[in-house]
Amino acid sequence: MSKQIFFDSKNDVAFKPKRFLGKTLIYLILIFWAIICLFPIYWTVTTTFKTAPDVMKGNLVPWWDFRPKWLGLKSLGLSPDRIFVESTVREEFLKRFYNSMIAAVGSSTLAVLLGSCTAYGLSRFKYRFGFMRNSDISFFFLSQLILPPVVLALPFLVLYKELALLDSRVGLIALYTLTVLPIVIWIMRDQFSSIPTELEEAALVDGLSIWGAFLTIIMPIALPGMVAAFIISLVLTWNEYFFAALLTSSHAKTLPVMVASQTGSQGISWWSMAALSLAAILPLIIIAVILERYIIKGMAAGAVK
């Protein structure tokens, strides 16, 4: 064997305490922040199963310093012993849950449909509408984001009263669609401008109409963007409270309004509040865990040009 040509310099093989410390510090900070982010959720989940003395004593770890009870779910009529029994609380809760779901899914779907068409049109054709060109029309849509809900809330209260849309899910869906439409257009515009126009040109040469090309060629390619826009709309509309609190009273009341209306009685039934809050946040937590990359994709749209 010949003699060794390459040597690791002393600097390379040496244990670097500074680097090791840096890594540890990074992990410590990350874990610390993860605890800050997750502890309130943990607290809510455990409180659902606590009795009053457990709450007072501040017990934290189930089976170790308190015994989980079905109290929280029982108060919603969802515990194992109540689930097959008639329960007005459960009916009420399920109705609110259902309302929230209809409002969120309905408005997100509508917003994604309207928004994708608009974003596609704006990214492919040049429009002229009076003095308004494409950039002005884009700005017109995006500027709706600045509009604070409070400006629209009171006029809509009066308008909906006249239109008999107060306390109806349709009214909520229309308003929610309006609030998320600019965000959808923002995300979808980004998505469509990354798709080369040659694709449609080829499709059009082959005899498809422009809508045919849009529906059969472009939509499937833009699907990830649409999913991202849909999920972000879903998050915003599911959590919406302000309009729902003003415009609904009994029939179309959504889950956040139900949660808010119970906060007055806190201190008495912690477990039921915790269970309600948990129900309000759980669907989105599941979505966040499964579809995290779409959410990130949606939020990153426009951040990177």
Added chain:
Amino acid sequence: MSSTDADYLHIVTQDKISDRRRDLGRLMIWGSATILLILIVLQSLDQFSTFEFGFTTWRPTLYAYFFWATCLCWAQVILHGEQGRRRLFILPAVLFVISMVIFPLIFALGIAFSSWNLSSPDGRQFNGFDNAIEMWSDPFYWNALKNMVWYILAIIPEYIIAFCLAVLLNSQIKARKFFRVAFLMPLMLSPVAVSWMIGKSMLEIRFGPISRLVRTLGWDNPSFFGSDEIARFMIMVMDAWTFIPFMMIMILAGLQAIPKELHEAAEVDGAPPWKKFWEITFPLMLPVSITAILIRIIFKLKLADIIINVTSGGPGGATDSVTSFIYREYRDRSNVGYGTFLAIVYLILIVIFMTFLIKMAERWSRPRY
């Protein structure tokens, strides 16, 4: 509205539109518009009880509006063929936004100059500038505006924290996906649930976990919503908690778009990490940061849910945001006129402020070399 010849999409279309087809298109638009107008006139007459037609709501007008909008969209295709089909992409959304924003805003201007208590039988009474005079001497509204300034300033520390977290997440670490999901979580949660989870239960003075922690740290009688400054600070913290992930993810996306070569070049040149950050990362992140902060400001200006549910503006209006103040104004006194006036003033202030900010942002994000 018409598409000009030079589109981004290069296609040639040939449309021969016969006169009969053109007439049909015009008839559709104007016919449905006439129906809409007749209904509006009939309903207005009914409203002012000149005649009695037995309308209970304005629903018929709404349906007529839908009919007109549909006819307008359809007629585009009949009238303009291929060009009309292209207009169909944006026309529904334009009509939707105009009918949902512009019309209510004009309506709001009408309400703003009147005294209108929804629960009283008198109905709407025009009162000129009385609302403006009332606003001028309303200390709580000015206080709410002042609080908004504080809340907006709180974005600066939020941004710094978000930036640090994004840099940490972007470094060579294991379990990055877990941390990303965990950090994203607060953004998913409904503000109402957050205000119960954190504001009402974890900050509960006697046995909330945070109160316990604070007590062991030496603050004997914690009161989070007792004094003005602390209450405002707690609201800021809760809002920051939910929205830091948003800025963090935008910044993280920006960080990952920075080409690696730049860092490698700096490394070869022997730049210390601190300098590398200030000379490369930060300047390159400026446009993304400005976008993130602008969007964050827009969201912050809508801040209300947490305040309404945790403090309802207290103590003594110290935590009020404009939105929550108007909300209570309506809930307590159900005076739609005054509330709308305040909201319109707020909107004007926001538009001025945002225009100024966007102009400034354009100047800042332009490279200065």
